[in-house]
Amino acid sequence: SRYDIAGLKADLDGIPLIDEPQVVRKRSRDFFWYSPILNTELADKSADIIACPRDEDEVVRVAAACVKRRIPLTVRAAGTGNYGQAVPLEGGVLLDITALSGIAWQKPGVVRVAAGSRLLDIDMATREAGFELRMHPSTKRSATIGGFVAGGSGGVGSVTYGGLREPGNILAARIVTMEEEPRILELRDDAAQKVNRAYGTTGIITALEMPLAPAWPWIDVIVAFDDYMEAFQAGYAVALADGVVKKLVTPISWPIPATFGALKQHCPEGKSILICMIAEASLGPFKAIIGQRGAVTYEAASEEGPGTVPLYEYTWNHTTLQWLKGDRSITYLQCMFPHDRLLESAAEMIARFPDEVLAHHEFIRFGGRMTASALPILRYSTPERLNEIIALHEQAGVMIANPHVVSLEAGSRHKRADADQLGFKGEVDPLGLLNPGKMASYVATGAV
Ligand code: FAD
Known part of the structure; x- marks a missing residue:
């Protein structure tokens, strides 16, 4: 290693460390392999050592030792990110934050938690008081709250609360x-x-205070449609109905449901589907909106215990995972559609890339308006064609957050770092040691 790892170990005496090369290499990876481009680019990246602090004081000790010895530090939580967010590009220390877990306090509508807490554990605890997180990624059963805030964007719940x-x-x-x-x-x-x-x-998060939503009894529903745009329009109508309490509204085009093994009997051949999570009390009004447009093929109380696969694990980026289980040749995109011509824009993209970009959308609120994001399945051929498809979306007014790049800038919809975050980094990480290479436009400001 180019770093003084022996010296670091001495500094961190008493803090659990892992330096078995196989374990370190394995934990230096996340779900970047969904991208054929990142899969090549990041294949051989690895930390030198893993530090597992048990409380904030130990986090401080690890940070201080790394700064003293100029060793990069990358935080890792559950490692479910899709863009190599938790991959240490320049080696050094991987800081496993998952021992910092647990609820500090909760009151109606708010919870304060340690950053390494699992999302599922948070919801299980707050539900006793009738509350739950406003939103969670479809990786809720494994991902942490710190990883969601530091590496995610939104998910189940964003149809009501935005990102x-x-x-x-x-x-x-x-x-x-x-x-x-x-x-x-x-x-x-x-x-x-x-x-x-x-x-x-821009800092190692040790605790978070998150707003909560009422924990409704949720009903998982699947509705089948002859035509994808019918599923999309029905979903849009449900999404716009403010009186219908919902957590998830996801139209998915055929043939994607053909890859949903365990749901096979609820996904009729040739039909596009709409997956929803609806509050039990809103089920009647929900069905009135669907009317004769489609046929309900599944309806049951949401479950997400350790042994049950929740319906939301077929939506968001889990749709890609379901397909990848049987066929590694595809990849995906991340799109945000214009709210003011939503139907036209969705239809336009489907017509433009038939069989090459397979549609499924996520209705979400964004800046007070209803719109849709999407993580379409993409039949991959070459990097050039991938970039061409991205450019064609952008020219058509569909914003792309490119999931095939490692830097924050290239992966953002605006192609630059958030100005506040860039400035703040100079204050909290002047030497640029935190997850180097990810905020690519940061230029280290020097002397500590
Ligand atoms: P990690 O992957 O371990 O880390 C993510 C990033 O956060 C890394 O850069 C890491 O360095 C940083 N980080 C983690 N903890 C801290 C901390 N305490 N302090 C500072 N930095 C920290 N994302 C969504 O937003 N919505 C989705 O619906 C969604 N669906 C997904 C579906 C699949 C199948 C997969 C594989 C991924 C999906 N993701 C989604 C991405 C990812 O699962 C989530 O963003 C998740 O919340 C990441 O949490 P994690 O604990 O795994 O974080």
Whole structure:
């Protein structure tokens, strides 16, 4: 290694460390292999050692030791990110944050948790008081709240509450800075956005305060349609119905449901489907909106215990995973459709790439408006064709967050780093040691 790992080990005496090369290499990976491009680019990246601090004091010790010895530090939680967010491009320390878990306190509508807490565990605890997280990624059963805030964007629940970016969806974040004498900062309200989707480049998050939603009894529903745009329009009508309490509205085009093994009997041959999570009390109004347009093929209370696969694990980026289980030749895109010509734009993209880009959409609120994001399945041929398809979407007004690149900038819809986050990084990680290479436009400001 190009770093003084022996010296670091001495500094971290008493903190659990893992340096078995096989384990370190394995944990240095995430779900970047969904991208054929990242799969090649990141294949041989690995940390030198894993540190597993058990509390915030130990996080501070790891940060201080890394700064002293100029060793990069990359935080890893459950490692379910899709763009190599948790892959240490320049080696060094992988900081496993998962021992920092548990609920600090909760009150009606708010919970404060340690950053390494699993999303499922948080919901199980808050549900006793009648609340749950406003939104979660489809990886809820394994992912952590810190990983979601630092590496994710939105998910199940975003049809009602929008993404993590919306004001009010992250109430506060507590971070440890990457300085010779690390500071502990509490970022509240707007300031909490400085760590949102920054891939852990702007501080090590140790705790989060998250807003909660009422925990309704959710009913999972599948409706089958002859035509995809009928499924889309019915979903749009449900999404727009403010009186219908919902958590998920996902139209999926045939032949994607053909890959949903366990759901086979509810996914008729040749039909596109609509997957929804609807509050039990709203089921009647929901069915009235669907009317004669489609046929309900499945209806049951949502379950997500350890042994049951919840219906949401067929939506968001789990749709890609279901397909990949039987065929590794496909990949995916991340799209955001224009709210003011939603139907036209969705139909236009389907017509433009028949059989090459297979549609499924996620209705979400964005800036107070209903729109749709999408993670379509893409039949992959070459990097050139992939980039051409991305460019054609952008020219047609569909924003793309490119999931085939490692930097925050290239992967954002705006192709640049958030100005607030870039400036903040200079204050909390002046040497650029946190997850180097991810905030590519950051230029280290120097002396500590
Ligand atoms: P990790 O992958 O371990 O880390 C993610 C990023 O956050 C890394 O850059 C890491 O360095 C950083 N990080 C983690 N913890 C901290 C911390 N405490 N302090 C600072 N930085 C930290 N994402 C969505 O947003 N919505 C979805 O619906 C969704 N669906 C998915 C479906 C599949 C099948 C897969 C494989 C991924 C999906 N994702 C989705 C991506 C990912 O699962 C989520 O973003 C998830 O919340 C990441 O959590 P994690 O604990 O696995 O984080």
